[in-house]
Amino acid sequence: MxxxxxxxxxxxxxxxxxxxxxxxxxxxxxxxxxxxxxxxxxxxxxxxxxxxxxxxxxxxxxxxxxxxxxxxxxxxxxxxxxxxxxxxxxxxxxxxxKPFAKVAALDATTLQCGGGASGILVSSTARDAGIAGVEFLRSIPGTVGGFVRMNGGAYGRDTSEILVACDVVLRSGEQITLRVDQLGYTYRHSTLPDGCVVVSATFRGAPGDTVAIQAEMDRIAAAREASQPLRSKTGGSTFKNPEGHKAWQLVDEAGCRGLKRGDAQVSEKHTNFLLNLGNATSAEIEALGEEVRAKVKAQSGVELEWEIQRVGVTS
Structure with missing residues (x-):
């Protein structure tokens, strides 16, 4: 065939x-x-x-x-x-x-992580090995491949600070290794080529105390629980933080807290999150995001940029 x-x-x-x-x-x-x-x-x-x-x-x-x-x-x-x-x-x-979801400590400061490994697994493995500095990954609901491609970050840190290198399968099938300085990192962006797949990454932290590392992970988990709608159908942070601004604050000041379109809603708990309250279509969710962008632009003059990836074709 x-x-x-x-x-x-x-x-x-x-x-x-x-x-x-x-x-x-x-x-x-x-x-x-x-x-x-x-x-x-x-x-x-x-x-x-x-x-x-x-x-x-x-x-x-x-x-x-x-x-x-x-x-x-x-x-x-x-x-x-x-x-x-x-x-x-x-x-x-x-x-x-699962074959790509393994994490192992290579030495006292370095982790080898499969592209399908979750942030929780990476941070927990680091804790058990006494490696500090990657606790922030505990708060990002994604995988290593996504962290590397999007320079994922939270709580003042991002992937570019801990990445040493990544292994990538290009669209052609060629396997290559790229150092962190070859990825052209900026805020929530890399220059990884389209169609490639990140299959593993090497992260480097610093020697740390397991009790202190767990305490930091607990602090981050509690902060997320208190501020984000974790038990809802959502897509995480919707818009990038513009230079000198916080996206959630701009959305709130534009009067968008709780704004709805069909079953899509701007979260009342955290205004940089969009929610699917039940049977929202993707078209409704995306249209709500565009409405928020327009209201923020009209109110503050700031043009919000999508952080959420929007993929595929409209029906």
């Missing part, structure tokens, strides 16, 4: 795997028309044309090398900072599962 049907446009085909490499050689799991709403925090949006869950790095590399270069590829972590549009995501969505 050398071609897959293109489920978004009837009559076309997506050249995916050449006949010399049959699909049966893929060792991971490949699913057509895979619903993405259950995999993202907003619990809304359409399906992935194809969802690929590789068995290991070699499986991912071989798959991408065989895939038609014209087919778009997107990596998906925990789906915590993402709006999947209602028309779904064309091409291939790559989701890193």
């Amino acid at each position: 050398g071609r897959w049907p293109c489920r978004r446009n009837r009559g076309c085909t997506v050249s995916a795997v050449p006949s010399s490499t049959p699909l049966k050689h893929i060792r991971g799991r490949l699913t057509a028309d895979a619903p993405l709403a259950p995999l993202v925090w907003f619990k809304s949006g359409g399906a992935a044309e194809w969802l690929f869950e590789p068995k290991d790095i070699a499986d991912l590399s071989d798959f991408l090398a065989a895939l038609d270069p014209a087919v778009p590829v997107m990596a998906l972590g925990l789906g915590s900072n993402m709006i999947v549009r209602d028309g779904g995501v064309p091409g291939v969505v790559v989701r890193l599962g």
Whole structure:
């Protein structure tokens, strides 16, 4: 089998795997028309044309090398900072599962982390190894791959401060290692190429006391619980903090606290969070965000920039 049907446009085909490499050689799991709403925090949006869950790095590399270069590829972590549009995501969505979710201490200050490992696992492993400085990852509901790509951060720290290097599978299937100084980091942004997948990262902290590290993790967890709508269907921080401003404060001052559109709402607890109160569509959530941006612009003159990724096509 050398071609897959293109489920978004009837009559076309997506050249995916050449006949010399049959699909049966893929060792991971490949699913057509895979619903993405259950995999993202907003619990809304359409399906992935194809969802690929590789068995290991070699499986991912071989798959991408065989895939038609014209087919778009997107990596998906925990789906915590993402709006999947209602028309779904064309091409291939790559989701890193358990084989990529391991974390190990290499020495007294260094951690090797799989691209699918959660911030909670990374910070807990660091604590057990007496490595301080990565506690802030406890507060970010995402995976290492997302932290690296988006320069994830919280509580005054971000990924660029602890990253040594990352291992990446490029869209071509080539495996490379990039140092932190090669990623062009700015606030919530890197220059990682489109279609690549971060499969592992090396983080470096500092020697620390496990009791003190746990105390800091507890402080961060309590602060999040007190200020954020953690038990809601949400997407985390919606807008980036503009230079010299706090996004939540601008949203609040523009009168947007509790603002609704259908089942989408601006959180009353933290105004930089959007909520799905029940059956909000992704279109409603995104439109509410755009309405907030317009109101903030009109009230303060500041143009908010989306922090949440918005992917896929409208229905």
